[in-house]
Structure formats: structure tokens, C-alpha cells
Amino acid sequence: MSSDVNTPAGAPLHAPRRSPSPALMAQLQARFGARFSTGASVLLQHGSDESAYLPVPPDAVVYVQSTEEAAFVVRACAAERVPLIAFGVGSSIEGHLLAVEGGVCIDFSQMNQVLAIRTEDLNVTVQAGVTRNQLNAALAGTGFFFSVDPGADATVGGMVATAASGTNTVRYGTMRDNVVNLTVVTSEGEIVRTATQARKSSAGYNLTQLFCGSEGTLGLITEATVRVHPHPEVVAAAVVHFPSVRDAVDCVIEAIQLGVPLARAEMLDALTIRAVNAHSRTALGEHPTLFLEFGGSQAQIDEQAAIVRELAAGHGGGEFQWATRQEERSRLWTPRHHAYFASLQLRPGSRSMTTDACVPLSALASCIGETQEDIGAHGLLAPVFGHVGDGNFHCLVLFDPQKPDEVAAAEAFSHRLVQRALRHGGTSTGEHGVGLHKMPYLVEEHGVHAVALMRAVKHAFDPHNIFNPGKVVSFQVTD
Structure with missing residues (x-):
């Protein structure tokens, strides 16, 4: 396998693979028995995540059951300077799990106590x-x-x-x-x-x-x-439609600025609502929609709800759908929780380049508005939704990985979105992490000297670059 990442997202080049020696493989096999695997399907699973990257499997997988077992694997691999990649459930989205320099994957699924x-x-x-x-x-x-x-x-x-x-x-x-x-x-x-x-x-x-x-x-x-x-004494959920994304976002921002202690504030655009209606067999109006949750005493919830209802009306919001019982709240919130996989079904067989721009609240409405204009101008299929209460939103750019022009268009959009977020005083990643894909933006976001400090920390903690090499900051071992 090539040491380069075969990916539509333009990953940087990496150092050659540092595969375990036969002696190290035998040592791990002897210590872990059936919890050591080099099976092709196991390696493929542990070299894949939810990102747009193609899989890059490790050389072996070890299922550990204790901190002491993890330490044993680290010591064994460190002796040969073999890379180690930690694995939970594989839900990361920026290429964090790809074994770009080979090595051993440590699976923590059996450390679940x-x-x-x-x-x-x-x-x-x-x-x-x-x-x-x-x-x-x-x-x-x-x-x-x-x-x-x-x-x-x-x-x-x-x-x-x-x-x-x-x-x-x-x-x-x-x-x-x-x-x-x-x-x-x-x-x-x-x-x-x-x-x-x-x-x-x-x-x-x-x-x-x-x-x-x-x-x-x-x-x-x-x-x-x-x-x-x-748990709050009482929890209430609400869903309300708006004429535009900007109206929905501005409603949330005003509520936060007034000190309303929202427990959740999620926005789904009309395309995302269309996707979740098809996926979850719901019948929500296909308009920009806020999913809200309030918690506290009944009096507190009544007060919070009254304020938000008034704010929503001022921004053209429709009727509120309310739910206080757990079953009803789950019914209202199910579309939001299924938004990611529902959006993928808008174009079966496609891959998603999932972004996570985050900007100051004051810039959120403008940033989302400009992003939607960008999506329309370039003819992209890209639902928009996110945690608007903290300035974080996602675009799922759907593309055919077999069509180079679509791959390039998705990558170009992702780049423009990061640049837009940085211009608005935001960050290249609000919650997904740097992984492979956001590495090129660290210097622009933090500055040369700050990234140099990050690299110095990496060198101090991991001088032989064995922990998940090729991620977050570039680092080459010279000795």
C-alpha cells in the first residue's frame, strides 16, 4: 500500500509506513491471543471512519481490556517506534483513524466499564x-x-x-x-x-x-x-418553522442575548427537513426549522417559552409544537438526531464532505447566509444544520467519489467555508477536530508561533512520533 492517503480530500503526504516486525507481531499475538488480529476485514474496519477519506488500514489491531494492557502495547511498539492509533467506535469525521504511517490500532471497545x-x-x-x-x-x-x-x-x-x-x-x-x-x-x-x-x-x-x-x-x-x-424538574421541547434561515438564527441569538437558558437550540434548513421527512416518515413543513429544549421548574419553563415565542413571532416564526412527556419529546427530536444519515439518503451512493464551521454568535447569521449563497451559486447538494446556540453549523456536501469534478467542487467549497469562518473571527473546526483535513489551516487560524508551540508540545510528549502520526501537526523524527 502506498504511504500516501488515497482520498478525495487532498491529504498531505506522509512518511513511509512503519510496520511492526514479525517479532513484535508474535509478541502481541502471544500476549493477547484472539484479541490480536490481522484479519483483512478487521483491519479495514479500523482504518475507516465517517469522513470522505478512503480507508487506510493499520497492520494489526489489539483489543485491550485494561490500562495495564494498553501500557504493555505502548511499550512493545515504542521499542520499534511503531505507530499506535486509538480506536473507539470509528465515528470521527476528519480522517483521525487512518493509519497513514501504518502501525497498530488499539481498540478500546472492550474497556467499557x-x-x-x-x-x-x-x-x-x-x-x-x-x-x-x-x-x-x-x-x-x-x-x-x-x-x-x-x-x-x-x-x-x-x-x-x-x-x-x-x-x-x-x-x-x-x-x-x-x-x-x-x-x-x-x-x-x-x-x-x-x-x-x-x-x-x-x-x-x-x-x-x-x-x-x-x-x-x-x-x-x-x-x-x-x-x-x-435532570431538570421539567423538560419541554418545541419545534417552530421560519421563513428563512437568517430569521431562525436571529431568533436564537436574541434569546441567548436576553439570557434565556436554552438547553438545546438546533437549526435545520429546508433541504434537511425534506431529508428527515423521507428518512423518518415525518410530515414537518419543509421550511427552516428550530428544535428547542427548555429545562427547569414549570414556572421557569413557562417564562422562557413566553419570551422565545414572542421573539419567534417577531422573526416570522409559525406555530410552536410543544412536548413535555419523554415520548413526545423524543418524537419531536428524532428528526434532528437522524439528520446526518437522512441527508446521505438525498443521494444514495454518495459520500459526504461534512463541515463544521464555528463563528461568534454575532457573525452566525451572515456566515450561514453567505454559505447558502455559495451552495446555490455552485449548484451543490448540501443540507445545512447545526448547533446555532453556540455558533456551530454543518454542511453535508454530497458528491460522487467516482467523479473528479464533483470531488474537486466539494473540496473547493470546504476550503471556501473555512476561509469564510476565519474571516468572521471563527475556527476551521468547532467540534470535529483537526485530523488530516484541517491541518493546512492551523497556521492561518493560530499563527506560526502558536503552531510551533503545539509542535513543541507534541515533541515533548511523543519524541518518536508514535501516537497517531500525521495528524493535527506535522512532525518528522530526525534521529
Whole structure:
């Protein structure tokens, strides 16, 4: 296999593959038995994600069950400077999982134990392979829930690694706001805990936040202590249509500026609504639509709802569909949660270049408006939806991977969108991460000196470049 990534997204060139020696393969086989695999289908699964990139499989996959086993694999691979790529469920979207320099993939799916639930401290400790749905199932009956909801049933370790966020961010924050401490395996195979369980600390550098968003390039996250939140006394969901995307977005921005504590605020454009109607067999009006959620006491919800209803009317909003019972709320929110896969069905057999621009709230309506004009001007099929409460929106550019002109058009649109977001004071990626695709924009976004500091951090933590090489920042080992 070539060391270059065969992809429609124009990935940078990478160093040659650093495959494990027969001796290392035998060592891992002897230690893990059936939990070590070089089967073609297993390798293909672990060299693929939800991005537009074509698969680039690793040389082997190891299924670990403990932090100590992960440390064993790190030490064995570090001795030969063989790359290591962490794998949760494969839902990342920027090429994070591709083994562009070969190596061993460490699968955390069997590290899926909830280790401790401490409702009195408002936190839980889990192994990295626990998914958000598994965690919330374990919390059932406690009165608490884990708030970060990126849509996919991602693992907690993967969500920490990509600094994930999602539909609840507007009220409960991103993964960065909800991580207390981590257990990490370093490039020398040492096991490190990044912090205590205290809610704050002034002791030394913030290693927890350094690993949050590191995308597996600084170490292996094996356990995480994360915050949980009490369920509100009452939860109400609402759906309301608007004449334009700008009207819908402006309504949310005004509500936030007035201090309305929205729990969720999601916008779907008319094309996305058409897709979810076909996918979920719903009958929503095909107009730009807000999906909202409120939480608190009944009096608080009544007050919040009255304010938002008045704001919506001022922006041409239609009648509100309300739901307070869990079953009804789920029915209203199902279209939003299915938006990604529903949009793919607008053109069966297509691939999606999924973007995640994020800009200051004051620039959101303009940025989305300009983006929709761009989509129309270039004749693209690209639903738009997102977490408008925190300035983050997505475009799913659908294209035929077998048609070079469509591939080029999708890539060109993605580039223009990033440039537009940066012009508006935003970022190239609000929640998907850098991976492979956003690497070229880091200098433009942060500056040469800031990226040099990032590279220095990478060198300090991983001097032999074994952790997920070729991602986030370029780094070549010279010795």
C-alpha cells in the first residue's frame, strides 16, 4: 500500500509506513491471543471512519481490556517506534483513524466499564470505551445524566480526544467543560493521572485540558472522570418553522442575548427537513426549522417559552409544537438526531464532505447566509444544520467519489467555508477536530508561533512520533 492517503480530500503526504516486525507481531499475538488480529476485514474496519477519506488500514489491531494492557502495547511498539492509533467506535469525521504511517490500532471497545458513580460529587469515572448511551443507561434512576451529545453514540475516550460537543453545548458546555481528570498512557508506557477529583486546582499545568482535544497524538486516554448533571424538574421541547434561515438564527441569538437558558437550540434548513421527512416518515413543513429544549421548574419553563415565542413571532416564526412527556419529546427530536444519515439518503451512493464551521454568535447569521449563497451559486447538494446556540453549523456536501469534478467542487467549497469562518473571527473546526483535513489551516487560524508551540508540545510528549502520526501537526523524527 502506498504511504500516501488515497482520498478525495487532498491529504498531505506522509512518511513511509512503519510496520511492526514479525517479532513484535508474535509478541502481541502471544500476549493477547484472539484479541490480536490481522484479519483483512478487521483491519479495514479500523482504518475507516465517517469522513470522505478512503480507508487506510493499520497492520494489526489489539483489543485491550485494561490500562495495564494498553501500557504493555505502548511499550512493545515504542521499542520499534511503531505507530499506535486509538480506536473507539470509528465515528470521527476528519480522517483521525487512518493509519497513514501504518502501525497498530488499539481498540478500546472492550474497556467499557463504568468504574464509579459519585452523584454526591457530580461525577463518574469510566473506562475509555464506554459510550455516552451506555453511561446514561448506567445513570438511569440516579437523577443525573451525562450531557455531551455529539449525535453519534461515541465513546467517552473518543469524545475527550476530539473535545466533542453537540446539541446540549449551549447550556452544559463541551467536553472540555465536563472533564475532571484522565488516566493516560505516555509514549514510554507510563501510566499518568492528570488531576484529582477536586472541581478546581491551581497546582501546576493543566494536563487534563492538554489531552482533551489532542486527538490521540500525545498519549492514550484509558479512563476519564467526567461531570454529570441533575435532570431538570421539567423538560419541554418545541419545534417552530421560519421563513428563512437568517430569521431562525436571529431568533436564537436574541434569546441567548436576553439570557434565556436554552438547553438545546438546533437549526435545520429546508433541504434537511425534506431529508428527515423521507428518512423518518415525518410530515414537518419543509421550511427552516428550530428544535428547542427548555429545562427547569414549570414556572421557569413557562417564562422562557413566553419570551422565545414572542421573539419567534417577531422573526416570522409559525406555530410552536410543544412536548413535555419523554415520548413526545423524543418524537419531536428524532428528526434532528437522524439528520446526518437522512441527508446521505438525498443521494444514495454518495459520500459526504461534512463541515463544521464555528463563528461568534454575532457573525452566525451572515456566515450561514453567505454559505447558502455559495451552495446555490455552485449548484451543490448540501443540507445545512447545526448547533446555532453556540455558533456551530454543518454542511453535508454530497458528491460522487467516482467523479473528479464533483470531488474537486466539494473540496473547493470546504476550503471556501473555512476561509469564510476565519474571516468572521471563527475556527476551521468547532467540534470535529483537526485530523488530516484541517491541518493546512492551523497556521492561518493560530499563527506560526502558536503552531510551533503545539509542535513543541507534541515533541515533548511523543519524541518518536508514535501516537497517531500525521495528524493535527506535522512532525518528522530526525534521529
